[in-house]
Amino acid sequence: MKISFQDGLICRQEGFHVLTRQALEERQLELLNMQLRRAVHKGAFYRDYPERLDSLEQLSQLPFTDERTLRDSFAELCLSPGRELVRLRTSGTTGTPKRMAYSKYDCERTRMYFAVGLTELIYPGDRVLCAFPQTDENSLGGLIASAVKTIGADIRCLSGGESFGEMTALAESDGSSVYVGPPVLLLSLLRLMGKKTPLRRALVSSDVCPSTVRAACEEALGTRIFTHYGLRESGLGGAMECQAHEGMHVRENDLIFEIVGEEGERLPDGAWGELVLTSIGLEALPLFRYRTGDRGRFVPGRCPCGSVVRRLETTGRLKTPAGSRLDDAVFRCTSVIDARMEEGTVSLLVLGDERQARRELEALLPGRPLRLRAIERGDGPFFRGKRNGLRR
């Protein structure tokens, strides 16, 4: 089995010939201390932080930061002068808007990460359908588009406003062989196109991939799909699966993740808790011990691919754990194209025989009110952008 791209990328970026766990952790501590020193001198927010830690374990002595910190103290958290920033405004996944900023270096670094990471599934000559809009060159779609071109493949980024009919028509007329985008949308498109689909491989990101959705996509494609985890606070790129598909290898020379319990205590490998992020590689707005609000765990032991880089598994937002469970049940019915909760009722777009679909869904979701509608040509996805699971 091919080793994760991550090991080679870290070797190249950090000047290692061979990557060992010890060398990687020593480098992480060096980068963490460089970042702390910058932060203490340049960021008003970090004035009282220590300039140096003696071990990676001591990271747990630093206070947590969270969405509120980012909203309330944006200017004090920025370490790069305003003229060097590529700013992005973001609404976050819950609550009032928060901002994140990147420097040119940050964007280049992420572009490189995608360019190398996407070679796991994209080959020269491929035609890629990307469901992330390319609003500018440093948007998620923009970074993926230029990474894909580096590989020698073609890409079409959707605008986010297309109907299902328009999306399948584009995929078919382009002969798109690879999909990059949210998992449920991939399943919607595969079900709508059926055997006509030109899609062969896929990377899913942005939302957690429910296991039913994953299994159905893999069956339709006839191959395993790759999952990626990233958030704006991690510089968009974060962690990605290798050919073993047993967890996502973390971009460990740029990011340190911890898993913490409800009391904020650090949890051992294998235990589920909240993902906490420290961005040792971001230049403009590094964060220390940022509570992501996402639930995850480290996969214990070494990956079958041979990589020494740690692996994450995630299951979505801590606050809405019911969401992906409901998605899991709903998409078991093979007629379902999309679904959402509307005031306690599960609203569904279905393909084919409605009565048959209703019978199946009543068995899958006993006692839940259902509203089914046959999909029409002009229908689009219920969720434009992040799905956030289906709420109760």
Ligand SMILES: [Zn+2]
């Ligand atoms: Zn691996």
